[in-house]
Amino acid sequence: MAVAGVAALAAFLVHLAVPAVPLLTAAVALGMIVAQIPALRSLLDGPLKPGLSLSARRLLRIGIVLLGLKLSLVDIAGLGVVTIVAIVLVVVLTFGVTLLLGRMVGLPGRQPLLIAAGFSICGASAVGAMSAVTRAKDSESATPIALVTLCGTLAIVLLPLTRIPLGFDASEFGTWVGLSVHDVGQVVATAQIAGPVALSAAVVVKLTRVLTLAPMVAIVGAVERRRTPLSSDSAVSAVGEGTSKRPPIVPLFVLGFLAAVIVRSVVPLPDGVLEVADVLQTALLATALFALGTGIRFAELARTGWKALIVGLGSWVFIAALSVVAVWVTTGLSAR
Template sequence: MGKVDPMWMRGVALAAGAALVAWGVHAVVPAVPLLTAAVLLGIVVGQLPVLRPALTGVLSPGLTLAANRLMRLGVVLLGLKLSLVDIIGLGWITITSTVLIVVLTFFGTLWLGRRVGLLGHQPLLIATGFAVCGASAIGAMSGVVKARDRETATPVALVTLCGTLAIGVLPLLWHPLGLTDLQFGHWVGAGVHDVGQVVATAQIAGSAALAVAVVVKLTRVLMLAPLVAGVAVYERRRVAVAAGAAPGGQIDRTVRRPPVVPLFVAGFLVMVLVRTFVPVPPTVLDAADLVQTVLLAMALFGLGTAVRLTDLVRTGGRALGVGLASWLLIAALALAAVRLS
């Protein structure tokens, strides 16, 4: 039995400690979602010059493991929050409008990001995060397209910024827009990014509004699977074309093609089916929720440490514009859906 590599253990231990600190922040200030606190803590740590050599050196393997593998495990367990029965209970109008909101926001943001010249996978990652479920969706999509941590950092920072702003801005518009409690919950669930941010925003309107918000939000989360699978199919074809472009027209067998459905996406869908058709004891669901929260907090801290605010300020103006435009787009689409339902 080989020895455990201490190199990645150090980074993982730091991420675990950061998750604990984020938990404490959330306990003291419940309005700050735990996962948002984890990302913000990672961003703060990433700006400290004294820690930067360690973050890019001895801590890097563990933080990368947290940002990638632990993120995927957390996404798998996220499926246990979803019951198809609850989603069906929303009614076909709400379900259809929610799916349309995700699709229109995703492709609208993707188009805008490419239009303004964002590089690499940034348009795709920003579109995924704003349309589906925030930083966790970005982490899931980055695993499919093999995005670098630095490439993922800006979308994570943007979706965290806009989701945090939503916690303060949307409640101010609740009564001026003439929304009932349930309509406000629907709007929040359809338009706010992270699940924790949805809970923090909708809970002020009462338990009924919160319940609607969470179910609508989790319906958006379910869209993560087909979106990721669709991108995986596209990447598979792109790699196949690249492999077929080898000298002499021979297919390069050394080029690894991505799976049609990534393993963690299949695991996510299995967990959804388990929650729907198997009577899982509440204690098991609570334990899974705890583990999922810890894994995602560690992963988002790892992603946050890759953010460099100086780089974001210097070169991220276009990315910030795309993020804000996407936030306004999904908020407007969600409000329209509430008015029509």
Template structure:
């Protein structure tokens, strides 16, 4: 049996796009190394958005590179989310105290519901309200990628929320430190506010480190407590999506009740909590997770079309900015309640 000419020419159709994503991740690392205030993952998304706007690059993005970009944005994203679980120790979260844990969970749930409602009120299409709510309330573009693995949105539906959460998270790096002393917060309270109110883990680190090591430590633990909410929220979305498939077409393939990568994320959390992993393992997993998410976010970024976003996306922009203000206010309230 002979292979077709197309199969001979392109035995691995995803390889060119995957190589470009890897090179983009390396470039994003270079930007972060030169300007540490710029989170690596934010640099990767922005680089993808820039490439997606270049007329000279667009034929390749939608042609020969498309399979690899799609593989990165979907499959590598899920693997990165699983490895993200190795950052989480239930013991560290318990150390926050029950008041801080409950207020952090409340911030996630209220901001998720509020953002989803704002998006629906403004008439955002398709899954955009759900994706924006997930990204803003939990952990930025990584959460959007995780939710996309369940609801299977169109590329443009996922690209706009990624652009918005990158924009607003970047604004937080510069705006929140300006309000630190004006709000009368000490360093640890500022770290708590950042962890509860800023979207991406890298953006949290970039913002909180300004106030010192104590603020950064609190910010990271609070942020990872929010990340833990990714599993139940995505699982609930999977159940709703499964029910919708059953009602729409009983013969259609049903999504899993708990997606495999969500189960993997939970297993990784339990491993980190109960298994004494050597630093070499955790550091290696952290590096791999960062590389995979950088490649995935570059792939997602290339799907953003700024002309379309500017021309028809004002409602999405208003939703994102309103959600940003809502989460910052709720997070500040959580700080004050915990300090009382």
């Protein structure tokens, strides 16, 4: 865990040196780079593995709980009914289309579900949340995390270039970014290029997308609970925690996330408390995502990951195009 924490600090220094690189993206990328060094693999797969596994699971869940303190129901209500409905539709349609595409190309295990969650909701954090509720193996999470990191990084470069051809003003561009880019850090890095108006719109829309994580996880948890017998070996081996319990309908960290949203909405928390929570949440997620990144092996992805790459790129193009339509429709309806 200490190694993962130091790596998160190194990712923060990279972010300070190159602000265009989001901290969480840098953390995942650093983990992926370290995992490719042959001399370090014996450490990653040996004495460091228990601490990295704990970081990837427990710290990720705590970070997701604290992420709820960024959300205010008042800010969400300020988007208006039309925009909120558009956000929900984009999430649900992207999730469904990605899941279907993943199964059509024959992705193994829970990879279609994890890729669908990552691309439709909130990137690597959603992959981690869905992994927890489905008891997915670490190896099943590696490819989806690599894909959302790749496509989210591409979005930082490509989306600003298309703003003028699409005719978006700053607010519309921010809405599009919030609807289509994966991780919160990637949203900030992409939207800030168009100024504070775009950044504000993007963050509110993105965090509203994050709120859909709770019901989506709850629905998937209910389905998995019905599909997984109490005596199933997969319920024991997938997580490696030595438990034969079926996946919970609503994991405790999701309830904590919802509780944090409610607290943020009804309790006037001091700015200092929110700032500390934000720093802690970012540090925990960076530590967890580095740990998740260390499980990615490029050689294995090259042998088996081309189908997943097709699904990931297809999902990214779909959500970007669907979000453009959503912006046009919501703008037209709001103007009436």
